[in-house]
Structure formats: C-alpha cells, structure tokens
Amino acid sequence: MSGQNFAFLLVLVAALGFFSYNIQRLVSYLKLGLPENRLDHPERRTWNLITIGFAQTRILRERGAGLSHASVFWGFLVITAGTAEILLHGVWPGFSYEHLLPRPLWQLFMLSQEIFAVIVLVAVSWLLWRRIVSPPKRLQGKEIHNTEAIIILFVIASLMLTLYTTGAFEYAANPAMRAAQYGWFRPISSLLGAALSGAPEGAMHAAYTVSFWSHALLVLGFLNFLPYSKHLHVVSSLINVWFSNTSGPGQVGVMKPMDLEAEVEQFGALDVDHLSWKNLLDGYSCTECGRCTAACPANITGKPLSPRKIVVDTRRRLMEKAPLMAGELDVEGSATLLMEAPGASDAFGNRLLDNYITEDELWACTSCRACVTECPVSIDQLDIIYELRRGLVLNEGRFPEEVQPTFESLEKNASPWAFSPADRARWSEGLNIPTYAEAFAEGKRPDILFWVGCMGSFDDRAKKITVAFARILQAADIDFAILGQEETCHGDPARRLGNEYLYQMLAKGTIETLDRYEVKTIVTFCPHCFHQMGNEFPQLGGNYEVIHHSTYIERLLNANMIPLTTEHGKHLTMTYHDSCYLGRYNDVYDSPRESLKRALPILTLVEPERTKDRGLCCGAGGGRMFVDEKVGKRINVERTEELIATGADVIAVACPFCMTMMTDGVAKLESAVTVLDISEVVAGQLAPVRSRELVAGD
Amino acid sequence: MKIAVCIKRVADMGARFQIGADGASVSDAGIKYDMSDFDEWAVEAALQLNEKHGGGEVTVISLGPDSAQETLRKALAMGADKAVHLKADRIPFDGFAIAEALAAELKDGGFDLVLFGRIAVDSAAGVTGAMVAELLDMPCVTAVSKLEVSGTTGTAERQVEGGVETLSFPLPALCTIDQGLVTQARYPSLKGIMAAKKKPMESKPAQLGAISVNVSKMELPPERSAGRIVGEGAAAVPELIRLLQTEAKVL
Ligand code: SF4
Numbered sequence: 001m002s003g004q005n006f007a008f009l010l011v012l013v014a015a016l017g018f019f020s021y022n023i024q025r026l027v028s029y030l031k032l033g034l035p036e037n038r039l040d041h042p043e044r045r046t047w048n049l050i051t052i053g054f055a056q057t058r059i060l061r062e063r064g065a066g067l068s069h070a071s072v073f074w075g076f077l078v079i080t081a082g083t084a085e086i087l088l089h090g091v092w093p094g095f096s097y098e099h100l101l102p103r104p105l106w107q108l109f110m111l112s113q114e115i116f117a118v119i120v121l122v123a124v125s126w127l128l129w130r131r132i133v134s135p136p137k138r139l140q141g142k143e144i145h146n147t148e149a150i151i152i153l154f155v156i157a158s159l160m161l162t163l164y165t166t167g168a169f170e171y172a173a174n175p176a177m178r179a180a181q182y183g184w185f186r187p188i189s190s191l192l193g194a195a196l197s198g199a200p201e202g203a204m205h206a207a208y209t210v211s212f213w214s215h216a217l218l219v220l221g222f223l224n225f226l227p228y229s230k231h232l233h234v235v236s237s238l239i240n241v242w243f244s245n246t247s248g249p250g251q252v253g254v255m256k257p258m259d260l261e262a263e264v265e266q267f268g269a270l271d272v273d274h275l276s277w278k279n280l281l282d283g284y285s286c287t288e289c290g291r292c293t294a295a296c297p298a299n300i301t302g303k304p305l306s307p308r309k310i311v312v313d314t315r316r317r318l319m320e321k322a323p324l325m326a327g328e329l330d331v332e333g334s335a336t337l338l339m340e341a342p343g344a345s346d347a348f349g350n351r352l353l354d355n356y357i358t359e360d361e362l363w364a365c366t367s368c369r370a371c372v373t374e375c376p377v378s379i380d381q382l383d384i385i386y387e388l389r390r391g392l393v394l395n396e397g398r399f400p401e402e403v404q405p406t407f408e409s410l411e412k413n414a415s416p417w418a419f420s421p422a423d424r425a426r427w428s429e430g431l432n433i434p435t436y437a438e439a440f441a442e443g444k445r446p447d448i449l450f451w452v453g454c455m456g457s458f459d460d461r462a463k464k465i466t467v468a469f470a471r472i473l474q475a476a477d478i479d480f481a482i483l484g485q486e487e488t489c490h491g492d493p494a495r496r497l498g499n500e501y502l503y504q505m506l507a508k509g510t511i512e513t514l515d516r517y518e519v520k521t522i523v524t525f526c527p528h529c530f531h532q533m534g535n536e537f538p539q540l541g542g543n544y545e546v547i548h549h550s551t552y553i554e555r556l557l558n559a560n561m562i563p564l565t566t567e568h569g570k571h572l573t574m575t576y577h578d579s580c581y582l583g584r585y586n587d588v589y590d591s592p593r594e595s596l597k598r599a600l601p602i603l604t605l606v607e608p609e610r611t612k613d614r615g616l617c618c619g620a621g622g623g624r625m626f627v628d629e630k631v632g633k634r635i636n637v638e639r640t641e642e643l644i645a646t647g648a649d650v651i652a653v654a655c656p657f658c659m660t661m662m663t664d665g666v667a668k669l670e671s672a673v674t675v676l677d678i679s680e681v682v683a684g685q686l687a688p689v690r691s692r693e694l695v696a697g698d
Numbered sequence: 699m700k701i702a703v704c705i706k707r708v709a710d711m712g713a714r715f716q717i718g719a720d721g722a723s724v725s726d727a728g729i730k731y732d733m734s735d736f737d738e739w740a741v742e743a744a745l746q747l748n749e750k751h752g753g754g755e756v757t758v759i760s761l762g763p764d765s766a767q768e769t770l771r772k773a774l775a776m777g778a779d780k781a782v783h784l785k786a787d788r789i790p791f792d793g794f795a796i797a798e799a800l801a802a803e804l805k806d807g808g809f810d811l812v813l814f815g816r817i818a819v820d821s822a823a824g825v826t827g828a829m830v831a832e833l834l835d836m837p838c839v840t841a842v843s844k845l846e847v848s849g850t851t852g853t854a855e856r857q858v859e860g861g862v863e864t865l866s867f868p869l870p871a872l873c874t875i876d877q878g879l880v881t882q883a884r885y886p887s888l889k890g891i892m893a894a895k896k897k898p899m900e901s902k903p904a905q906l907g908a909i910s911v912n913v914s915k916m917e918l919p920p921e922r923s924a925g926r927i928v929g930e931g932a933a934a935v936p937e938l939i940r941l942l943q944t945e946a947k948v949l
Pocket residue numbers: 292295296297298299305306307364365366367368369370371372381382
C-alpha cells in the first residue's frame with residue numbers, strides 16, 4: 001500500500017466514522033419520540049417505497065422541477081455504484097468492477113455512469129437557474145435554507161465534472177491503458193482525454209491525482225454535510241416513505257387513537273418528545289420543497305399557516321431539545337448552528353408549541369390533506385397539527401373563543417349548534433319516513449340507516465338536501481329509516497378541534513345507539529359523517545358499512561333503481577367541487593361525477609383548475625366551520641371564484657359544509673350561479689309519481 | 699386567599715320545558731343540567747383572583763341531590779381546589795332554608811371571600827346570597843361587575859342605571875357576581891377533568907332551615923298562536939284595525 005493509499009484510507013475511515021456517528025446521534029434523537037408501530041403490512045410499505053420512493057411518482061406530479069429532481073435522484077442511484085468503486089480504488093488501486101463483471105456488462109456500467117452524469121448536470125443546471133433566477137413562490141419563505149440548497153447543487157455539479165476530469169486525466173496520463181479502458185462506453189472522458197493527450201504525462205498524472213482526490217473529498221464532504229442540512233432527506237426520505245402511512249397501509253386520514261384513561265403527564269403534544277418517532281423522522285425527511293405549502297388553502301389565502309414550517313420547526317426543535325435530553329451539549333453547539341435554532345440558551349424553557357409553532361397557525365388548518373397528498377416524501381404534516389391541537393385543548397383549555405359555544409352545545413345538545421334535540425327530525429314531518437324506534441316497535445329491521453347529520457337536520461339549506469335524498473330513497477323503494485330525535489353528533493368536529501374527550505363521549509354515545517338498533521349499513525350525504533363513522537369509529541369498537549350518498553346513488557342508478565324522467569330541460573354546464581373528506585380522504589372522485597352525468601345525460605361537466613386530488617378545500621373542514629376566518633382572503637371566495645371561472649351555470653357539491661361555503665361565496669361574489677347537491681340534481685330528474693305508478697302497475 | 703363559591707345545578711335554559719306530574723315542578727324528561735351561568739362566572743372570578751394574587755384556595759359548595767356532585771366536579775375541573783356537597787333530596791324554593799344550610803357550612807370555614815352568582819338562572823330569586831351574608835354577619839355587595847382585593851379590603855364595582863358605582867368593604871365579605879365580571883368562564887380541559895377526579899369532595903347532609911315558601915303551581919306560558927296575514931296593501935288596513943280592536947283588544 002502506497003503512502004497515498006494509506007492517507008486515503010485514513011480520510012475514508014474518518015469520514016465514514018464521523019458520518020456514522022452523526023447518523024447514530026440522529027437515530028438516538030428519534031428515540032425521544034413516543035413509540036408507534038410502523039412495521040405492519042411490509043408488502044404495502046415496500047410497494048410505496050418502489051412507487052413513491054424509487055419511481056418518484058409524487059415528485060413527478062409537478063412536471064418541470066419533478067423531472068429534474070427525479071433525474072438527479074436516479075442519477076445518484078446509478079452513480080453511487082460508481083462512487084463506491086472510486087472510494088475502494090483509492091485504498092486499493094487494483095480494485096475495479098472490470099475484474100468482477102463480464103466485459104459487456106462492465107462497459108454498460110461505465111456508459112451508464114457517463115450518461116447519467118450528463119443528465120444530472122443538465123438537471124442541476126436547470127434547478128440552479130430556477131433557485132437563483134426565478135424561484136417559484138413555494139421556494140420562498142423564512143424557514144427555507146436557500147443558500148444551503150444552492151451550495152449543494154454546486155457540489156453535485158462539481159461531483160459530476162470531476163468524474164469526467166478524473167477519467168480524462170487518467171486517459172491522458174496512461175497511453176497504455178487507453179485501448180482497454182476507454183472507448184465508446186466512456187464517450188465524454190475519452191473525448192476530453194484525447195483532447196489533452198498532447199500534454200506532458202507527468203502533469204497529467206498530477207492533474208489526475210488532484211482530480212481524483214477532489215472528487216473523493218467532495219463525496220465524503222457531501223456525505224458528512226447531509227446530517228446537518230435539509231439534504232438529510234437524501235438519507236432518510238426512502239426510509240420515511242417505507243414507514244409512512246399517508247398512502248396506506250390502512251385507511252388514510254384517520255386521526256391517531258387516544259387512550260384517555262392512560263396515566264400520562266400530557267395529552268396530545270406540547271413539545272417534540274410528545275410526538276411519535278415517526279413525526280420526528282418526518283422532520284428529518286423534509287426537503288423544504290414547499291409543495292405542501294403551495295397547495296395549502298390557508299397559506300394561499302394569507303393565513304399564518306405553512307405546513308412546511310410545521311415540519312421544519314419540528315426538526316429544529318428536536319435539534320435544540322434532543323442534545324439537552326441526551327446530554328450532548330458539545331455536539332449540540334454545531335448542530336443548532338447549522339439548523340439556525342434561535343437562542344440555544346433558552347432551549348430548556350422552549351417548547352414546540354408557542355416558541356416555534358403558534359396557536360394561530362394550528363387553528364388555521366382546514367384538515368384538507370392537500371399537504372399530505374402533495375408531499376413527495378410522504379410526510380404527515382397534518383398529524384403533527386392534530387397532536388398539537390390536542391395538546392392545546394386537552395391540557396391547557398386553549399382554543400379560539402368562538403369555539404366554546406360549539407363545545408358546550410355539543411355537550412348539551414349533541415349538535416354543534418344550540419338547537420334542541422327535539423327538533424332534529426322536523427324536516428321529516430309529513431314525509432312518511434319511519435324512525436328506527438317506530439320500525440322496531442313494529443318488529444321491523446330496516447336495511448339502511450339514513451344518517452342525516454347535524455347540518456342536514458338543522459341547517460335550512462342543508463335540510464333541502466336531506467329531503468331530496470330521502471325522496472330518492474323512497475323513489476328507489478329502499479327499506480330505510482332514520483334515527484330521528486335519537487341521532488346525535490358523532491363528535492367529529494370536536495375531534496378535529498382537538499377535543500378528544502368530548503369526541504369520545506359523543507362517539508361512544510352514537511355507537512351505543514347504532515348498536516342498540518342493530519344497524520349494519522349506513523348511508524349519509526355528509527362526507528364528514530361518512531369518514532368519521534366509517535373510518536374512525538372502528539377505533540372505538542363501532543363497525544358499520546358506511547356509504548356516501550354519491551356512491552349509493554351511483555349504485556342505484558347503475559342498477560336502474562331510480563325512476564328518472566326523460567325530460568332533460570335546458571342544457572346545463574356544471575362543475576363539481578370535490579369535498580376533501582370524500583376525495584383526498586376516501587378516494588371518491590368519480591361517483592359524484594358519474595351520478596350527475598347519468599341523471600342528466602345532456603349535461604356538460606367542466607373541471608375547475610384545481611380538481612380531484614388537487615381540489616381546493618371550501619374552507620370549512622377541520623372544525624374551521626366553527627372558527628371565525630379573520631385573516632386574509634376568505635377560502636370559500638377563492639374557491640368559488642375558480643369554480644365560477646369555469647363558466648358553469650351550476651356548481652355541484654356533495655357535502656353540506658361545502659354547500660354552505662359555496663353558497664356563501666356565490667352570494668359574496670354576487671354571481672347568478674346556482675349551487676346544488678348531487679342529490680338535488682338527481683331528485684330533480686325523478687320521474688313524476690303518476691307515471692312511476694303506471695310503470696309499477698304494468 | 700380562601701374563597702368559597704356557592705354554586706347551583708340548574709336545567710339548561712335552551713331546553714323545551716314541560717311541567718312535572720305534580721303540576722308544581724319542571725319535568726326531568728329530556729332536560730340537561732349544568733352550572734348556573736352566573737355561578738360559573740363566580741367560580742371563574744374566584745380562580746382569577748387567586749391566580750392574580752398567587753396561592754389561595756377555592757372551595758365550591760353546592761346543595762342538592764347527588765347529581766349536584768357532577769356540577770361540583772365541573773368546578774373542580776375548572777380549577778377549584780375542593781368541593782363540599784350538601785345533600786338534600788331536592789333544592790327547595792325557599793332561599794332562607796338554603797341560606798341557613800350554606801351559612802352553617804361556611805361559618806367556620808375561615809373564608810376571606812364568599813361568592814355567589816347574582817341569581818340562579820332557573821329560579822331567578824337572587825336572595826340566597828344576601829341572606830347568607832346576614833346570617834354570617836358579613837358585608838354584602840350584590841351584582842358585582844368588577845372585583846379587586848388588596849390586603850383586607852375589597853373594592854367592587856356595580857353597574858347602576860346609567861353609570862358605575864365603586865364600593866369598598868372590609869374582608870371577609872360576600873359578593874354576588876353579575877354578568878360582565880369575566881367575559882367567559884374557562885372551559886375545563888381534559889387535564890383539569892382528570893385532576894378533578896383526585897380532588898377532595900366532601901358530602902354531608904344539608905342542615906336546611908325550616909321551609910316556609912313552596913311552589914304551589916307551575917304553568918307554561920300560553921302557546922303563541924300562529925300569525926295571520928290579513929291582506930296586502932292599504933286595502934287591508936280597515937280589517938287590521940278591526941281585528942286589533944276586537945280580537946287582540948290592543949286598540
Ligand atoms: S391540511 Fe390543508 S389546511 Fe391544513 S396544513 Fe395541510 S394543506 Fe394546509
């Protein structure tokens with residue numbers, strides 16, 4: 001072993017040692033988080049890793065930057081194999097894949113290195129241009145490490161360049177090995193080398209050594225810079241994608257179960273050590289790309305919330321707190337310096353809530369899941385928001401003051417509004433709709449429970465949806481009943497607002513009623529009821545088949561069970577507004593659209609710019625319905641403008657909350673557009689009763 | 699400061715009331731109960747006073763059947779330190795009988811301040827506080843909308859017709875709390891609810907005084923009959939006047 005090889009070995013060992021020390025440090029910080037099992041369904045997780053991780057499907061949702069990033073990523077995967085060879089070569093000059101692989105394969109490998117290096121260079125140049133010359137809005141903001149990103153891009157470019165120069169100098173310095181080692185499979189190095197081949201060999205040898213060392217030192221430097229930067233995602237994001245639940249396994253969008261009897265010091269989270277280790281890993285994995293923030297309705301309309309900041313703050317606070325808890329003040333100094341954590345001396349008194357993330361940010365969230373859906377590395381921003389909301393409400397009784405009447409009314413009236421439970425089924429008077437109590441008294445067991453929901457029971461506009469849907473059920477001859485006065489709020493608004501205690505009280509009460517009436521199948525037109533009862537009730541032992549009315553109506557239409565008129569009236573252009581809890585939470589995008597088209601075949605359905613899983617929230621989710629919108633533009637106005645811009649005569653919705661927000665938006669904008677629930681469109685097409693009876697009498 | 703707050707469990711006023719079988723009480727069916735609003739503000743005021751001055755102890759006292767303990771728990775969840783339940787089969791209407799039971803409990807408690815809500819929202823009599831003050835021989839200020847304590851002197855503000863009067867009085871004293879002293883009573887957090895389970899709650903028979911006033915009959919206000927449209931425009935005026943004279947008898 002030559003002196004140079006020995007020196008290289010020392011550098012390599014030091015670099016790898018420091019890197020592994022840092023990784024161990026970061027892993028030990030994760031242990032501050034609460035336990036959470038993420039080892040279930042390994043096959044599903046591996047599938048996520050392949051699609052979202054390796055195939056970069058989420059990144060590619062955005063064309064330009066997506067393709068550039070994916071190129072760099074795939075380039076890295078390929079080139080890392082070459083890097084390993086180069087590092088081994090530094091210690092043991094004889095080492096080369098050439099001896100390990102059959103020659104054609106080896107040539108292919110060398111070719112892949114050169115080609116991917118070009119691709120990476122092109123992509124990096126584009127990314128640099130975009131960072132420096134025309135940064136999109138999502139790459140602006142004070143939580144962004146922009147200089148760091150630019151330096152990293154330059155380092156990557158230099159890595160690619162030194163890859164070529166090393167080859168070129170080797171070519172120029174060793175005429176003897178040219179024939180075997182160079183050729184069509186290393187086109188760029190060979191060309192560059194040929195251009196240099198007139199130069200004195202001694203100088204070329206020196207240049208080769210310098211280039212080789214530069215490349216190796218850049219690689220090792222880069223490796224060791226990662227743990228201190230947002231580029232930690234290079235190491236953690238694939239791991240994060242595997243452990244993530246945001247694309248399954250399991251139902252997405254479900255809030256974490258919570259044991260209220262547990263002997264804990266705090267409920268929910270006030271600081272990083274109250275979050276789960278997975279939330280903390282999310283912090284490591286954030287690339288600060290801002291895709292989440294760019295899609296966030298609160299952020300778009302000028303509220304103080306940025307989901308990216310939520311994640312970055314989680315990481316920054318962990319970097320501040322963990323060393324103190326792990327007793328590693330020395331390392332902490334350098335870590336916080338690079339992470340820019342404010343006032344390290346305050347570290348003991350600080351906490352994630354208030355010092356990093358404020359109450360106003362948390363209450364601005366509509367729980368629309370746009371952030372989660374956009375994140376290329378499967379981070380769950382919303383989970384952190386929910387845990388902090390729980391922390392605020394359950395420990396400190398802090399929430400916007402206008403929410404208190406909501407909580408109190410839920411407690412007293414089992415509805416978020418102060419209506420008397422006795423008035424719940426007023427809408428059904430004279431419609432001949434049985435209640436479960438009545439059905440049971442006659443010894444009947446209805447097939448379907450029509451769950452009306454609080455909006456459908458008390459809100460004047462929503463009551464029209466209730467009646468429309470009931471008419472459809474009657475026209476289709478469905479054996480259904482309602483709970484009437486015995487229906488109670490399932491507590492979802494309380495849960496979304498962080499009041500898990502009130503939620504569980506209400507949910508358990510509802511489950512008791514449902515079980516008492518042996519309910520198996522529930523149909524509802526409220527996506528919040530649909531999601532809560534179908535997806536979150538199982539946590540409390542309530543297991544029912546819950547169907548949203550859009551799906552149910554589509555089924556009935558497909559089975560030709562709804563008698564429709566053939567009179568279509570005048571031609572209408574309609575646009576459909578996706579409800580978050582139907583779309584991003586439950587993947588129901590087509591049923592409402594299909595139901596509309598089937599009920600009214602002459603309809604033209606137009607799509608707004610942001611649609612389906614990219615749809616913009618109406619602004620009412622996550623309990624925002626009960627919180628005043630004081631800052632910025634109103635979300636419903638932003639959304640309504642977009643829907644009106646499609647030129648539609650009718651905005652169709654499939655959620656009573658969206659209905660309120662859109663109706664309100666249309667009124668604010670003084671537009672003549674009508675807002676209808678899909679059931680109202682379908683009910684409007686029901687065949688007149690007399691002709692129906694004639695058909696039935698045939 | 700040692701503060702006692704006397705609270706009452708009342709029916710939720712938003713409910714649809716029905717007269718009970720005896721014709722002199724409210725039927726229980728479908729009714730939810732909670733702490734009387736003014737009493738909630740009194741608890742809040744006590745908690746805020748002690749938070750401001752540091753230390754101290756807030757004792758909540760309620761008279762009534764076992765269900766009163768639920769209301770006491772709520773006050774504990776809000777932050778009160780201990781609770782006393784004065785057990786009685788039902789809450790009599792006679793304020794003086796109640797005042798005697800409360801005074802017996804408060805007498806040796808060594809409280810610096812005793813707070814009541816200005817009225818209980820169900821009976822709306824507003825006399826018990828003043829009676830207790832008399833029985834305990836304490837200065838009494840009713841309908842307080844602002845309350846300060848420094849040393850052994852209290853200062854209170856009261857809203858009077860068209861203005862505000864400020865009063866001062868020596869402690870111990872009794873005040874009844876009006877709307878406006880606090881904007882909103884705090885919402886008990888889960889942490890508070892959990893902590894309340896471990897706080898002391900003493901239950902003992904109420905030493906009610908002799909009951910000399912009883913409710914003999916209760917009636918619902920007459921149902922408002924549906925409105926009637928007499929007609930439209932000037933043509934309808936004579937008919938309207940006729941109806942107002944003959945049927946409504948207001949002209
Ligand atoms: S859930 Fe929606 S509103 Fe909340 S942070 Fe994410 S994108 Fe913003």
